[in-house]
Amino acid sequence: MNTHAHTSTSSDADAASPARGRRSVLGGAAALGLGIAAFGATAHAAGSPSRSRDRAGRFQGKSVLITGGTSGIGRATAKAFALEGARVGFCGRRAELGRQAEREIRDAGGEATYIEADIRVEDQVRVFVDRVASRYGGIDVAFNNAGIGGGKLPHEMSVEEWDDVQATNARGVFLAIKYEIPHMLKAQRGVIVCTSSSAAEQARPNSAAYTASKRAVQGLVKSAALAYGPKGIRVNALLPGTTDTPFVRPPGIPDADWAKYKQAWGPLNVDGLERMAEAEEIARAVLGLASDDFPYMTGASISVDGGGTAGRKMIQPSRT
Numbered sequence: 001m002n003t004h005a006h007t008s009t010s011s012d013a014d015a016a017s018p019a020r021g022r023r024s025v026l027g028g029a030a031a032l033g034l035g036i037a038a039f040g041a042t043a044h045a046a047g048s049p050s051r052s053r054d055r056a057g058r059f060q061g062k063s064v065l066i067t068g069g070t071s072g073i074g075r076a077t078a079k080a081f082a083l084e085g086a087r088v089g090f091c092g093r094r095a096e097l098g099r100q101a102e103r104e105i106r107d108a109g110g111e112a113t114y115i116e117a118d119i120r121v122e123d124q125v126r127v128f129v130d131r132v133a134s135r136y137g138g139i140d141v142a143f144n145n146a147g148i149g150g151g152k153l154p155h156e157m158s159v160e161e162w163d164d165v166q167a168t169n170a171r172g173v174f175l176a177i178k179y180e181i182p183h184m185l186k187a188q189r190g191v192i193v194c195t196s197s198s199a200a201e202q203a204r205p206n207s208a209a210y211t212a213s214k215r216a217v218q219g220l221v222k223s224a225a226l227a228y229g230p231k232g233i234r235v236n237a238l239l240p241g242t243t244d245t246p247f248v249r250p251p252g253i254p255d256a257d258w259a260k261y262k263q264a265w266g267p268l269n270v271d272g273l274e275r276m277a278e279a280e281e282i283a284r285a286v287l288g289l290a291s292d293d294f295p296y297m298t299g300a301s302i303s304v305d306g307g308g309t310a311g312r313k314m315i316q317p318s319r320t
Ligand SMILES: NC(=O)c1ccc[n+]([C@@H]2O[C@H](COP(=O)([O-])OP(=O)(O)OC[C@H]3O[C@@H](n4cnc5c(N)ncnc54)[C@H](OP(=O)(O)O)[C@@H]3O)[C@@H](O)[C@H]2O)c1
Pocket: 004, 005, 006, 012, 013, 016, 067, 068, 069, 070, 071, 072, 073, 074, 091, 092, 093, 094, 095, 097, 117, 118, 119, 120, 145, 146, 147, 148, 149, 168, 195, 196, 197, 198, 199, 239, 240, 241, 242, 243, 244, 245, 246, 247, 248
């Protein structure tokens, strides 16, 4: 079993990699440092965390649980919830990053607790969920977000690699729901948001394991929405498009080069908004789905992908 989530072969990374995307222009993640110099200017402006501050208090006193909060989307979402008054319990395997994120939130005046847990291990998930519930008095919102990539052609992928992607992305979401639900049933309310992916809707040749796992999340969400809707619990899936996190950004690439790369990548890969998402923008979507603004939404798969999947679906035949 792998102990580290970060792999350069994720299929979202493939979506981010112009070399793998249908509309490729550059030489792939490994060649980023070489290829990007040809492209000028800076990356598109990111969503501003200050926008969240405008709504301070929307989650005041709420207990929020996040899986995979040590990095990327989960980390940005933990910060965003804390900024709006929530008490956030989050997990991940990398304790140093977890403690750093916890410190940042507390230094900014928020409340958060990092608990080391591997989403693939049932006992660790149970203990994590129960500790968050007992520390913060239940679970109002759960964001089941931990995930890994796994971009390989089926015949090149080992059974262990396949199993690890499913154990993390699909079984991990099942385990989280399994242990979150009893706390929500006690309160007769709760909101669960699960991270799927635009890759659930749009496969790549090397995304079999990842796409299957993210489709599984959608199936789990639909079934859980039916099972627990009558108990006042909403369950939805979020499908982010390619998002600027360590999931897609090659390690060690200088900021300026990455910014140039992103600027070139956007128009070639995302019809619609023509840019990569920022983690803070996905975080804002999570908060929206978890808020009282969507009381009638459950069992849904919500794309937050800048129009990427909508556009590609229409133009696919002429660009394949
Ligand atoms: N970035 C994208 O383009 C994109 C697009 C669509 C969907 N997504 C999905 O968004 C989610 C978050 O990804 P990200 O982009 O934020 O990537 P990231 O920066 O690599 O973060 C992944 C998070 O998942 C955690 N994680 C992975 N395996 C785990 C395990 N076994 N146990 C506990 N935590 C685990 C990681 O923590 P540790 O490593 O510390 O355990 C980390 O906090 C994933 O489900 C991914 O599939 C990403």
